[in-house]
Amino acid sequence: MNSPKLPSPPSSDHEPEGGLEGGRKRATINDIARLAGVSKKTVSRVINQSPFVRDETRERIEAVIAEWGYAPDPQARGLAFRRSFLIGMIYDNPNPQYVVNMQLGLLDGMRGSGFELVVHPCNRASPTFLADVRTFVERQKLYGVVLPPSVSEDERVAKLLNEIGCAYIRIASVELDKPEHMIVGHDRMGGAQAARHILDLGHRRIAFISGPATFRSSHERRGGFEAALAERGLTLQPSDIIQGAYTFESGVACGDELLARTPRPTAIFAGNDEMAAGVLQSARKAGLSVPADLTVVGFDDFQIAQAVWPPLTTIHTPTREIGRMAAEKLIDAERRERREERDPARTEPTLVVRQSSGPAPVV
Amino acid sequence: MNSPKLPSPPSSDHEPEGGLEGGRKRATINDIARLAGVSKKTVSRVINQSPFVRDETRERIEAVIAEWGYAPDPQARGLAFRRSFLIGMIYDNPNPQYVVNMQLGLLDGMRGSGFELVVHPCNRASPTFLADVRTFVERQKLYGVVLPPSVSEDERVAKLLNEIGCAYIRIASVELDKPEHMIVGHDRMGGAQAARHILDLGHRRIAFISGPATFRSSHERRGGFEAALAERGLTLQPSDIIQGAYTFESGVACGDELLARTPRPTAIFAGNDEMAAGVLQSARKAGLSVPADLTVVGFDDFQIAQAVWPPLTTIHTPTREIGRMAAEKLIDAERRERREERDPARTEPTLVVRQSSGPAPVV
């Protein structure tokens, strides 16, 4: 609401025009036009890949562009287009590994495109959350935004973006929107894979630690898990399901509660690796050996899965790959579709078996 | 070298001018000028906090600005200023937690300033590294850049930035440049703290696992450690120092090597938490109990320090705080100096004692 402080204009001391050595000014569209003997408008057409340029003319202009290493000024282009060449990543996610992997994936998909990535962490619970998003998108005239969970699951954000006409991609565990706005992670499949693995090991006393209700993935992972259990005739009691917060600490607390019960579960599926690591900690405190006394399975396959002892059996999610696909979808729908035809991209999770899971103890 | 593909112009289908509901166009400087009965130049003076505006005029204009929620278009302003309001973070750092904390800190320091953060991970070993940095900075006309380690330690980058006249802040463990370009982390102090803690526990057979030589922090942490040891009459032999790569896996490998020796070290100081976690893993494989048989001390105090067993005694570094200071220094030198006077910001590391360190075993 209150107007933000504005940046001061750049100070002009210490910086003689053009710097010390790299003083040769960069070419502009006017330079290229003059050099190629055409109007700037025709150069503009070449830049924007307009079909209405004679091949010969195009080639001449492209040669001059290449010779001078000309690249159009994104700021000027943006001003004229009324839209910047900036892509925003708006997120509220507690996991650094997820955030970094997602950023890397988006950058993978943007490489060589001339776009840049502007990061915008936020707090979905803040009373100014929506206003903040709106200000960010409108003021920067973002080309588009990518929304990972749980921001992706906020219908108010999607509605806002539609209203102000900003392109967006939602990354979520399930199809929440029109296909052109979605990259789907299919967390449900991952939950099912975890269930089958645990069942294959002979476990019957099984517990599930859910993520927070505010994340759709919590429900999907649980849903897939329960469904696959049901296929083999096993039903989880309400008491077999307890809720964590996707954090290590909540994993410890949930583990403490579960492992104090009689009878004790012989296998615990945690909604993510952080919580699974917490369960490992809890088992150690209880004097339990993993996997001899207890099987623990996580979800995500982030680094922590390999840093704990024993290394976690977990469900791998291709976060970076998903990011790449999101960026490509946002930037260039046509090219993406062609690519998908010949190289169908996978966003499905896969089971990774390590040492935290083993046969059910013989009673 | 080869010109990048250019973004396509925004497609005009599906998006009727002005969106669905938020269709009222945002006010421009012309609107404000007309409404306030002044020229746009005078509005511009108010925006840029020029002192050459009569108080009465200023107040009238500010009232109109507030009433209309006007905010100048950063793209247009940037085009006229020949400089954007974008701040770049250029980094090549393997630790997601560090990257995310640094980003959060930069954002803390930028909040309400009207600047935005553009992230630019890179590969310092790439043959096109310097050219990439140059292209990024020049094409986006960045207002300034922040360089965390190890990019901050690359003198070629600093030289380049000076040449093209781009403001920059280097974050490093030691003063590498003029004070106005530096935020210093004083890793040396942290190394000394680790040494004193280990000595206080009675250890004499001590080993050090260094980070990669390409990180200045590796040398500083080691230097502080050795100096504090020397103060108490202890000198590390060359064989007591081995080199890792700041990764979990390298920590395991170095731990394996160290723990196979006779006599075995009773305390290991690892250059960061990842490697310390690796040593823990290695100790477990060797059947050693921590801290009864072996003391392990890390550096950084990232989340992994608390997720492993036993939780790591480590040296806490205020990464996010350092990021905040870097952004503030870049954006507004004057305000920063005043703030530092009354609230001297600390960037020094501090010892955090947890359960991976204990008295030297009685022989």
Place this chain on the structure above:
DNA sequence: CTGAAAGCGCTTACAG
């Protein structure tokens, strides 16, 4: 203290 003119480097209409 204030303003009219020109310009930043592009693109959008509009002609031809």
Place this chain on the structure above:
DNA sequence: CTGAAAGCGCTTACAG
């Protein structure tokens, strides 16, 4: 297929 004019929303010189 190509171009001259006007404009995107600001700021920089330059006057007064």
